Amino acid sequence: MDRAIKLQLSTSEMNYFPDEVIEHIFDFIPSHRDRNSISLVSKSWHKIERYSRHQVFIGNCYAISPERLIRRFPCLRSLTLKGKPHFADFNLVPHEWGGFLHPWIDALSKARVGLEELRLKRMVVSDESLELLSRSFVGFKSLVLVSCDGFTTDGLASIAANCRNLRELDLQENEIDDHRGQWLNCFPDSSTTLVSLNFACLKGETNLSALERLVARSPNLKSLKVNRAVPLDALTRLMSCAPQLVDLGVGCYENEAEPESFEKLMAAIKKCTLLRSLSGFSEVAPVCLTAFYPICENLTSLNLSYAAEIQGNHLIEFVQFCKRLQLLWILDSIGDKGLEIVASSCKELQELRVFPSDPHDEEDNNTAVTEVGLVAISAGCPKLHSILYFCKQMTNAALITVAKNCPNFIRFRLCILEPNKPDHITSQSLDEGFGAIVQACKGLRRLSVSGLLTDKVFLYIGMYAAQLEMLSIAFAGDTDKGMLYVLNGCKKLRKLEIRDSPFGNAALLADVGKYETMRSLWMSSCEVTLGGCKRLARNAPWLNVEIINENENGRMERNEEDEREKVDRLYLYRTVVGTRKDAPPCVTIL
């Protein structure tokens, strides 16, 4: 919070101001955490805050019910909801686990809330919900769906047809059943308000003429991300009628672009002087990346992580000219050499993600990245604060160097592809390396560890990672002490997710109150037993303790329960609304 505002708020004279003035002051405080704090000051502030709150963030859709949300914040305009736990991304959560949008839309619609924005992550969305959404909220402007599923292009057609004021339709990495219909045609001719349109994840054909007409009549369009079905010549036409684009996601290029089409594309690209962000390229010939050379110096954001067809040397050739890059997502085919070049060219880099091009090491290639690339980046990019790095090997020495070079990390996620892999030079565990990271990076909020790790790394994390909010652990630790170090030490911990680590009941049950300060805990293939989970559930009625069974088809048989049986997947979270009613048979809530 701004100091000036803090000072104002601490003055008791504030209570003599009319509500509208106080409300106006609150308008300057958008952060939901600060607003939560404000609402605790006094009854009158609670009331004023309630009615003036327009944006609400709900990190776990089962922590509260839609009815209670609406009762408290009747003037809600923007809602963010997250559903399935993070590990659902990696197939560890059954498809039917939950996270349904419908009850929320239903309640918001019935209460006539003036909803304008909806952002969803890992929720199950149905066409029915999208239809209801499109018909219920006249001022609806923005729909952002990330990693959701359950809907088809029919649902998109409802949104297109009925949301007269739609500004943003952003579909990121969703599983959408593409009925190859005419959803783009459903935007009425009068629809001219689009600012952002992203349908890159749609797998089917796209009605190109409908898309072109839509883009042509949307003068405010700043962000356009198309799917694979938009070929090169169509892309050229789109860019020609939208030279104001700031953010572009390209689809599919023919492998051998004719020189004439290529020239036309380059000419169109040259006119897009405002272009700052580029992504897509999922099926392109490398030569087509070169069409973007005219504007590459302007780019601040580049996502080539789906460009499996572009080889390392072409990636390097392009990226080295992107001197203003702040965000880079790329495949490990760029190699250590490529990262060294990035380090010397991209001095403004803040966020880097390096994804594995061959996750299961099927091709036994040698072009993946190692600790060498990571050290080079840390040395060359002083502004780096977020990293996600998949690599084949790592050393403590490298991590210690990285920590020295980059004490400003907020997010540090390292994934060594082979579980339990030690320092490849000393054969020791990587405890010291990660220890150096948490000790140096005082502002670290998110951490993922990997490689061979003992309880010691968790001792370091508990001791030094004072700002840590999210921790992901896999194949690490030796005893319950490891988990205890983290639970006792990391005061700001909100999300803890653990898989395949030897933590059991003693760690789980040591401090039940801790879970009230956290959003959720996930433990899979650990040592916790059914008995331990039951005891936890008994002692903490404000927690939902969910056991996800191996056997998808059946519940646990009451008379066959063995309390010593290890629980395969445990997911617990604080909630004010008790046991949810929509759990499928494979989930048992204790």
Added chain:
Amino acid sequence: MDEFVNLKATELRLGLPGTNNVCEERVSCNSNNNKRALQADAENETETSPPRKTQIVGWPPVRSYRKNNVQTKKNESDGESQGIYVKVSMDGAPYLRKIDLSCYKGYSDLLKALELMFEFSVGEYSERDGYKGSDFVPTYEDKDGDWMLIGDVPWEMFECNCKRLRIMKGSEAKCLGSGV
């Protein structure tokens, strides 16, 4: 007795030659979103491929969406014009067939064609119980190397993920339904 032993040796079943059972490794977790998977080496005598490394469910932690979309180099040829050819084997049949998945509009189309090709029928599909009413169960191997029941995922996802088909028969088919 010797004759009996010889017959057994030529029997087509799941598993490496010389092993007796379908073996299940408890590699961290046996089930994931909608997979009713049998974890077993699906090598049969007609194919030679290098022994596959044991794959751990959900590792490395790459989103399935991303995994499915960065495989274009390996499995798909350019565009749909070249078709999506996959091998189809049926338990008990002496040789395999090959079909082009892109020729079919959806599951019912595909299953009808398979029924004609191999002269069998497939039973009633339900999401909960799989195929009931027939000894034959249509399955496929996906990109992760798991054997999946045909029909569970959206058709487009299946087209992208399917490496080959196998029509299972008899006891192995029953095993799939129990999810063990």
